[in-house]
Amino acid sequence: MQKTTKKFATLSALLLVSAALAAAPADTLVIQTGADVPTMDPGVTYDTASSALVDNMYETLITYDGASLTKLVPLLATKWTPSNAGKTYTFDLRKNVKFHSGATMTCTDAEYTFERNLVTNSGASGNWFIAEPLTGTQSNAADDKSVTWAKIDKAVECNAAGQLVFTLAAVDPAFLAKLAYTGMAIVEKGYSAKLGEWDGTEKTWKDWIGKDLTGSELSKKPNGTGPYKLIRADANNHLFQSFDGYWGKKATIKNVIQQKVPEQAARQQALLRGDADIIDASGRAVDEAQIKGKPGVTWVDDLPNTTATAIFMNEKIGGKGNPLLGSGKLDGKGIPSNFFSDVNVRRGFSYAFNYQQYIKDVQNGKGIQRTVLMPDSFPGYDAKVKKYTFDAAKATQYFKTAWGGQLWKNGFVLTANYRANATASQTAMEVLKKNIESLNPKFRVNIQSKQWSEMLTDSRKGEEAMILIGWAPDYADADNFMYTFYASDGYYSPRANWKDASVDKWLKQARSTINVAERNRLYSLVGNRAYEQAPYILVPAPVAYNFFSSRVSGAPFTKAGFNPMTSLNWKDLSKK
Structure with a gap:
């Protein structure tokens, strides 16, 4: 007990010291970010800020092999065997x-994890x-009555040998890649139940259907x-310590402190002084x-x-009395909730965004204007699909129609939100605002910052009028982008x-065939139709880069070891 108390006291002191921006010792990694962390429950982790922490506390059955985007290797599993023409997968567990x-x-924990995800x-x-x-x-079962407890229970089971067996409803060529995603990390059944989470039984499963696990x-x-295990957390700080009982290679860095520091300049100065080891990027031009x-x-x-980013134009803005709508009418004092349902409005906005200016100002010239919202390195990307360019005359033409x-x-008068403390997002909205307002003195775009967690929640409810948001792949397949966006x-x-x-x-045809040429043809059709209908303003994709304190090194920070599909694994880093 005394030893544990001493550790807690030491770590608490480190947290306070780091918060005061004093240089951290070699056994402590200090990360500063402008984003809040919506959740640390793997079952609902679906944003990069949350997964950055969850990926270091939890593990999945399989993971990506180094920098490869397609080769998968065992993690909590030791091997897997497909059978039944690809509809059954049997996993041996570590x-x-x-x-x-x-x-x-045990296998029971793994079975519980996936049943919990399905429920x-x-x-x-x-x-x-x-x-x-x-x-x-x-x-889920509330929205689709075909989902029953029997179906969930049969989908994932432990056999007599203690192996985890998945039985698929249909062949899915991306199934293994999906298992490598953060949200598929294994949680402990007994521990979770004691906390008051679902107990894993048929008796109570209906009480948990579709339940939001964020908090x-x-x-x-x-x-x-x-x-790594969590030692302490509050609204602005997360303190982690390497786990002595970890089954794999032990981490070199003992302590990790992540701090929320909203001010970009403060984060940059902390890095340059050596008070922080890793900070959020602010856009290439700034960095x-x-x-x-x-x-x-x-x-x-x-x-x-491998990310894709867009400015969303919501065609059905929800929320009773939503202040973003102003008067709620097309009377010069607001917008109706279906403002963007007119394709000419969307085309006008698409022509009003200065893509090359964004590449120059935010990406310092190292950006790519893609044709569709998916990585240009993925099969299915069609470079021949037309792209919008900044053209004030064409924007005016569509707005007049x-x-x-x-x-x-x-x-x-349109009010649009952007992610707080995200310079690139703010700049994109400022570029659009300036160009739109220059076309007609009666056009006004108000932009304002909003906390990331709040923006996620409200946009999911359809209550954001126009937002900039990106997508990082869950698994390395075109479907994960094309179906998600379109x-x-x-x-x-x-x-x-x-x-x-x-x-x-x-899109449904493309996800039901393993014929690569046919899938590519279908995605090209989607891309061309999306160009005509302009549901999104496609924000240019940056050429990725990384920067960090020279005191820190490790494979994830090298070209040979960098994998855009995974979060930064702290255990693979060292610090001098």
Whole structure:
């Protein structure tokens, strides 16, 4: 007991010292970010800020092999065997793996994890893409009556040999890649139940259907098998310590402190003084001017980028009395909730965004204007699809046509939110605001910052009028981007409320065939249709880069070891 108390006291002192921006010792990694952390429950982790922490506390059955985007290797599993023409997967699990609670991981924990994901599956989580191959639908039992306890129970089971067996409803060529996603990390059944989480039984499962786990008890008191365990957390600080009982290679860095520091300048100064080891990037132009080449900083450039970012134009803005709508009418004092349902409005906004200026100002010239919202390195990307360019004359033409001419005559006031403390997002909105307002003195775009967690929640409810948000892949397949952005039942659909019957048909066909050429053809059709309908403003994709304190090193910070599919694994780092 005394030893534990002493450790807590030492770590608390480190947290206070670091908060005061005093240089941290070699056994402590200090990370500063401008984002809040919505959750630490793997079952609902579906944003990069949360997964950055969850990935270091929890582990999945399999993971990516180094920098490879396609090769998968065992993690909590030791091997897997497909059978039944690809509809059954049997996993052997690693022995003597300890949870942070001290309990030994068993197949029961793994079975519970996936059943919990299927039961609580909702729009707040990424479990839709694992639910589809296992239950035959993206929906939970409340939204789709075909999802029964018997179906969930049969989908994932432990056999007599203690192996985990998945039985798929249909063949899914991306199934293994989906298991490598953060949200599929294994949690402890008994520990979770004692906290008040679902107990894993048929008796209580209906009480947990679609339940939002964002603020769950497990989120407050996480318990994984990963190399780091949470010691303490508050609204602005998270303190971690390497787990002595970890089954794998022990971490070199003993302590990790993540702090929320909203001010960009403060984060940059902390890095340059040596008070922080890793900070949020602020956009290439800012980072090259303020960080690159400075003493004590290592810069790694020309890394692969597998994210896609867009400005959403919500065609059905919800929320009773939503202040973003102003008057709620097209009277020059606001906008109606269906403002963006007119394709001419969307085209006008698309032509009003200065893509090359954004590449120059934010990405310092190292950006790529893609044709569709998916990585250009993925099969299915079609470089021949047309792209919008900044053209004030064409924007004016479409705005004059929109809403039968009433838009141009009356004008509008639109209020748009952007992620707080995110310079690149703010700049994109400022570029759009300036260009829109220059077209007509009656056009007004108000932009304001908003906390990330609040923006996620409100946009999921369809209550944001226009936001900039990106997508990092859950698994390395074109479907994860194309269906997410463009399908009427895709994950991002509530944020845009765009629907096109032909696009829906093509996307469903593409995910039901393993013929690569046919899938590519279908994605090209989707890309061309999306250009015509302009549901999104495609924000140029940056060429990825990294920078960090020169005191820190490790494979994830090298070109050969960097993997854009995974979070930064602290155990692979060292500090001098």
